[in-house]
Amino acid sequence: MKILALHLHHVIEYASMRGISRQELISLLAKPPANFLDETETISKEDFYAVIDTIANQLKEEELGIRLGNFLNLGALGLIYQISLQATTTEEALYYLQMYLNATLPFVNIQTSIDADWVSIILNIDNKQLEANRIILENILTVIAREVALMTTKEVSIIKTSPFFTKNYPDDWKASTHYSVNFTPTILKATLQDKSRLHLDVLIPEYLKLIEGLKTETGFANKVRIASLHLAKPELPDLASVADAFHLTSRTFQRRLLAENTTFRQITDDLRKQISNLLIRHNRFSITDISYVLGYSEPAAFIHSFKKWFGEAPDRMRQKAFS
Structure with a gap:
């Protein structure tokens, strides 16, 4: 196998x-x-x-599979999105997902069901390696759920279940006899109608290039930069999410950064600057798109930051890049 x-x-x-x-x-x-x-x-x-x-x-760590799934989001980012580009119905999109898992992780069994109100993706593995299976399956469920969330601009209800559920799990997990991810079919239907909102075919390679460029450096602060890019969805994660990826409290996480004479705010601002410098050179991203990707509440806030970083407005810099 x-x-x-x-x-x-x-x-x-x-x-x-x-x-x-x-x-x-x-x-x-x-x-x-x-x-x-x-x-x-x-x-x-x-x-x-x-x-x-x-x-x-x-x-x-009990939640290792979940942490791994959050970290892997960028590695798998766009999988379901790219699958949806080939599909015209929710059922077809789920079929492509099943085919992908069967081809690349053949020991994982996947079962999907869909009705008017609910889509369920149920996973299992037929062996006795319960602890390893827990990590593998909770990892996959986390990736699938994050990708489904990526495909909509709205807050959506996505419920994951696990036989190993504890009170320490994130709020969107529940106890069950099986591993599953569940959501309303309207999420996928909307995405099948609007397939270009995030331009992931451009965004993913740019994120990956940033990650590869960072790997030559050492130190905890650099690991935080890489983790932040991995956890992007596509907007950059908050401090608590990155600290959890290292299984650290927010206080300990901040102390380790201060020991290297930096802060999480400085790291995030630097990444936003680098990402904006990359995406401004792609005409398919509007200023509003870039503001969304970088996690700004409105374009005006992004434009203000951009002027501070580069000394000119993003539209002006874009004109120069393509002149």
């Missing part, structure tokens, strides 16, 4: 951010892929579980 190596790449990236040696994890593989990012490279199910088990034993 072969698994897409890219799935394991994202897991190893998160573990590395948490302080686990990347080389230690790769050494567990009987046959490491030459390039984890090559979409033709695969690994065995045994190797996949060996890495998951090692990370679980070292971190010992």
Whole structure:
């Protein structure tokens, strides 16, 4: 049974951010892929579980799958969106999702159901490795839920369920005998009608280029920059979300940044500056689009920041870039 190596790449990236040696994890593989990012490279199910088990034993965290799913959002960002580009109905979009999981994570069983009021995606794995399965399935559910939320501009109700649910889980999780994600079908229907709102085919490569450029640096502050880009949805995350990715309290998280003479606000402002400098060069993003991506409440606030960063208005800089 072969698994897409890219799935394991994202897991190893998160573990590395948490302080686990990347080389230690790769050494567990009987046959490491030459390039984890090559979409033709695969690994065995045994190797996949060996890495998951090692990370679980070292971190010992109940919500590890959820944290991993939040971190992986950028790695999988746009999966369901891209699937929806091929689909004309909700049922067809769910069919493409099922086909993708069957092809790249064949040991995960997926069952979908849809009626007028509710869409349910139910996952399970047929083996006895309960703790590893919990991490894998809660990770997948988190990614799916975040991607579904990405496809709408409105606040939506997306409920995830797990047999391992505890009171420490996020508010959108509930107890159940099975792993599932549930939402109203109107979310997907709206997206099938408006397929270009976020221009993810442009946004994702730009985010990924930023991440790759940051990897040459070391230090906790740099890990925070990378984590912030991974957690983007597409607007950058708040302090509490990034602190949780490191399993730290907000106070401890801020102390570690201060030890490196920086703050979360400074990091976020710097990332916003870099992202705006990239997206202003793409005509498909309006000033309003960029304001939304960067998490500003209104374009005027973004324009004010842009002038402070670059000394001129975004429209003026865009004109220069294309003149």
